[in-house]
Amino acid sequence: MTAPLISTAVVCHEFGPYDVTIPAGRAIAYAEAVGGSESPAYGDTLAPIMVVAAALAVLIEDLGLYSGGLQTIHAGQEVSWARQVRVGERVEAVGRLAANSVRRGNHFATVAVSYTDSDGVEIGTSSTTIIVSGEVSS
């Protein structure tokens, strides 16, 4: 079995770019998952946290964290956003491994992500910290 990327990737390893454009169907699913009577009216725009979550899902897959035997804890999250994103608007995400250390057999990794629009303008950033336990080769 190939070792998951988290066991070999070094700091500054880059991920992506990923197309994290959110189509209408996924926006509807988000509203079903999160929405309620208190929710703001998004109209044809998205909650930016949804774009972050979409990028995170791809990152987790790229890091090999769905590999058998691994257990991943999402420990921390930072997000900043400059403007709203429209449903279907093209957004690209590029990740960079900001930290990756092993303590007591657990991997502690932080991935910083930059989100850009079709003009290449950065519209948001995020930073995700995860702890991975299990049989991670290192």
Next chain:
Amino acid sequence: MSSGSTQRAVGDALAGFERHVTQDRVDAYAEASGDHNPIHLDEAYAATTQFETRIAHGMLSLALVTEMLASEFPESWHKGGKLKVRFSAPVFPGEVVATYGEIISISETDEGTIATCSIGCKKPDGTDAVSGRATVLLE
């Protein structure tokens, strides 16, 4: 300190809300986010993990917190809002969680008047599932 034009003051509570986190919501969140990790979806698999049952995505709980922020600051949250949180405990499908927030400081910056809020989402037993801080430009 209060912010004159916005009538916001340190100590103001944000309008939190409760949400029943059902497995249907978790399933929908998997579709929305693309995160199909079986720990959220497959009870047989989840039974083999440290949690011994399915758990909701941490980002779902955080999404609820951002719903509160977007409702409270509809003009500015998505245009310059920032947050930093940690995930302290899993939310299990079937639990009712409650979002909360409070303005803990207001400061004048080159960008305008910025509020810093303590934010989070509590489990039924009162423990935090998510907690941290957010900053937002006051409207």
